Amino acid sequence: MSAPTEIGPAPGAPVAPATPPRVRRPVVDFLVRRIALGVLTLVAGSILIFLATNALPGNVAQVVLGRDATPERLAALESSLGLDRPLVERYVSWLVGALHGDLGRSAVAMAQSAPETSVSVLIAGPLLNSSVLALIAAVLLIPLSLAVGVFAAVRAGRPSDHVLSYVTLAFGALPEFVLGTLLIVVFSSWLGLLPPVSLLGPSETPLSRPVGLVLPVLTLLGVAVAFSSRQVRAGMIRALRSEHVKTARLNGLAERRIRYRYGLRTSLATSVQSFAQSIQYLFGGIIVVEALFTYPGIGTALINAVLRRDVTQVQGIALLLAAAYIVINILADLVVLLVVPKLRTGAR
Amino acid sequence: MTAATTTAAVAGRSAHRRLPRFLRRREGALGAVLLALVLLVSFAGPFVAPHPLSRPVSFPGAPPSSAVLFGTDSLGRDVLSRVLFGGSSVLTLSLVSIALTYLVGVQLGVLAGLSRRAFVDPLIMRLVDLLITFPPLLLLLVLLSGAGEGFWVLVLGIALVLFPGVARVARSATAEVATTGYVEAATVRGERLPAIMYREVLPNIAPAILADLGVRFAAAVILAASVNFLGLGAQPPAADWGLMVSENRTVLATNVWAVALPALLLAVLTISVNLLADAYAHSLGRSDGRSR
Numbered sequence: 001m002s003a004p005t006e007i008g009p010a011p012g013a014p015v016a017p018a019t020p021p022r023v024r025r026p027v028v029d030f031l032v033r034r035i036a037l038g039v040l041t042l043v044a045g046s047i048l049i050f051l052a053t054n055a056l057p058g059n060v061a062q063v064v065l066g067r068d069a070t071p072e073r074l075a076a077l078e079s080s081l082g083l084d085r086p087l088v089e090r091y092v093s094w095l096v097g098a099l100h101g102d103l104g105r106s107a108v109a110m111a112q113s114a115p116e117t118s119v120s121v122l123i124a125g126p127l128l129n130s131s132v133l134a135l136i137a138a139v140l141l142i143p144l145s146l147a148v149g150v151f152a153a154v155r156a157g158r159p160s161d162h163v164l165s166y167v168t169l170a171f172g173a174l175p176e177f178v179l180g181t182l183l184i185v186v187f188s189s190w191l192g193l194l195p196p197v198s199l200l201g202p203s204e205t206p207l208s209r210p211v212g213l214v215l216p217v218l219t220l221l222g223v224a225v226a227f228s229s230r231q232v233r234a235g236m237i238r239a240l241r242s243e244h245v246k247t248a249r250l251n252g253l254a255e256r257r258i259r260y261r262y263g264l265r266t267s268l269a270t271s272v273q274s275f276a277q278s279i280q281y282l283f284g285g286i287i288v289v290e291a292l293f294t295y296p297g298i299g300t301a302l303i304n305a306v307l308r309r310d311v312t313q314v315q316g317i318a319l320l321l322a323a324a325y326i327v328i329n330i331l332a333d334l335v336v337l338l339v340v341p342k343l344r345t346g347a348r
Numbered sequence: 349m350t351a352a353t354t355t356a357a358v359a360g361r362s363a364h365r366r367l368p369r370f371l372r373r374r375e376g377a378l379g380a381v382l383l384a385l386v387l388l389v390s391f392a393g394p395f396v397a398p399h400p401l402s403r404p405v406s407f408p409g410a411p412p413s414s415a416v417l418f419g420t421d422s423l424g425r426d427v428l429s430r431v432l433f434g435g436s437s438v439l440t441l442s443l444v445s446i447a448l449t450y451l452v453g454v455q456l457g458v459l460a461g462l463s464r465r466a467f468v469d470p471l472i473m474r475l476v477d478l479l480i481t482f483p484p485l486l487l488l489l490v491l492l493s494g495a496g497e498g499f500w501v502l503v504l505g506i507a508l509v510l511f512p513g514v515a516r517v518a519r520s521a522t523a524e525v526a527t528t529g530y531v532e533a534a535t536v537r538g539e540r541l542p543a544i545m546y547r548e549v550l551p552n553i554a555p556a557i558l559a560d561l562g563v564r565f566a567a568a569v570i571l572a573a574s575v576n577f578l579g580l581g582a583q584p585p586a587a588d589w590g591l592m593v594s595e596n597r598t599v600l601a602t603n604v605w606a607v608a609l610p611a612l613l614l615a616v617l618t619i620s621v622n623l624l625a626d627a628y629a630h631s632l633g634r635s636d637g638r639s640r
């Protein structure tokens with residue numbers, strides 16, 4: 001009597017023979033389709049990145065070497081960068097190189113006769129540092145958003161909910177660098193607790209100096225949790241108003257059980273989607289946050305490359321970030337599919 | 349008769365009742381007041397600034413005193429004066445960008461929803477799908493690295509990042525009205541596509557398109573401020589809130605206000621826009637049912 005009546009076949013029941021064979025492995029079907037689409041998007045994106053970075057008629061070599069470069073040096077740099085070849089040929093060789101893990105050579109590093117000019121090598125370290133930052137933020141994001149969202153949802157309409165709703169709206173509205181700056185003002189200028197910059201020594205890794213991670217992570221979380229917790233709250237309120245929760249209430253189940261077993265569980269579908277959006281947001285947010293804290297990651301590298309017109313490096317980083325973004329997108333949709341059985345069993 | 353009584357009743361009540369619905373909500377009113385404040389500071393500020401914009405008035409990073417109310421910046425210039433001058437750049441950039449965003453987004457969306465040529469709709473919408481796949485800031489940075497900086501490049505870049513969302517909304521709203529009698533009648537009358545777009549479709553989808561204007565404007569403000577902060581927008585010696593935040597980091601230890609004051613104003617700006625957007629969404633009934 002206390003358990004809600006099951007409608008349709010139980011989860012483990014054999015699939016009715018009438019179902020067309022196509023729908024039998026919906027998750028595999030979905031994955032194949034999404035991966036194909038993802039590859040297509042990435043190829044289109046790489047064209048977009050390549051065209052946009054080559055939009056300026058002005059020459060990369062000229063910009064990098066400055067106005068008083070000798071024609072000989074210009075020609076030398078141009079031919080070693082392959083800039084004297086036609087656009088399509090350059091694009092194809094760039095893409096083929098990228099598929100082999102070679103993102104070309106940095107024009108700025110070459111002009112400065114730096115010991116290392118390969119973009120892939122130059123951005124490997126920053127990429128690792130950024131992954132650490134993003135991973136910590138992403139791991140903390142989910143429990144925090146759930147906690148704040150559920151807390152607000154079960155108190156919907158009460159003063160604490162109103163206060164939280166204003167706070168999350170304010171935090172979610174701020175540009176990352178504004179929130180980060182205000183955190184720096186409070187935690188390092190006034191309280192003197194945390195360092196305002198997250199520079200690392202040559203032999204240091206982010207994890208060997210965790211104090212430098214606190215403010216960047218807090219900044220990212222401030223914006224992302226504000227967004228996700230609002231979605232969690234809305235989803236939870238919707239779930240708590242649904243018929244099956246009413247039935248559970250009328251059946252006299254304990255409020256705690258109703259809240260988590262019936263409310264939270266149903267609302268997870270919308271929440272997971274908002275987490276995916278938040279994690280995607282982290283990709284954009286991390287660029288500005290790293291620049292603010294001079295954290296030696298991929299975002300700082302990207303900004304520096306843009307400021308110095310280091311086109312090959314911009315292309316490489318943009319391609320990497322775009323690929324990561326697309327992969328996260330597919331993973332997030334996969335998780336949604338696994339969490340929401342309805343999407344798997346329907347004729348989709 | 350009912351109309352007359354309603355008018356009389358409304359006139360009899362306080363002026364408060366005559367405000368648009370979303371401004372009567374508490375957060376709407378708060379947002380409107382805060383936004384008005386920021387606009388006042390940005391556009392009237394230059395006329396009341398106590399000191400010249402770019403001449404040093406004291407040593408760099410001087411703390412607040414009676415002569416310089418919020419101290420000086422990294423070059424010894426008056427922080428208050430620069431803040432009073434520094435709002436118009438981010439506001440102008442985001443206003444022009446959002447105007448272009450809607451101009452392009454709405455036209456393309458309506459065109460995609462209406463056009464009878466088979467290639468137009470997929471062509472526009474696949475481009476929109478592609479642009480929406482990438483992180484906005486990444487797209488903007490890639491474009492800036494190729495096309496160089498400058499006001500109009502930024503405007504184009506921000507519009508390029510934001511128009512896909514508008515185009516999607518415009519297209520689905522158009523698809524909804526495309527099969528209604530009045531659009532079909534106009535088609536049968538032999539009216540040309542532009543006439544149908546601007547006289548039949550646009551007035552009817554306007555509410556749907558404008559519903560999330562606030563959210564999109566907030567996004568434009570964030571992008572504009574971030575680009576200025578990153579040093580890719582407004583260039584020194586120009587006064588700009590985002591630029592001030594980054595260039596005055598060096599005097600953080602002696603004068604916090606050089607960084608905190610522009611950051612606070614940007615915070616008030618983005619929060620007020622979001623409050624208004626939120627109140628507007630509630631007034632359209634997109635809430636969880638708590639609104640009146």
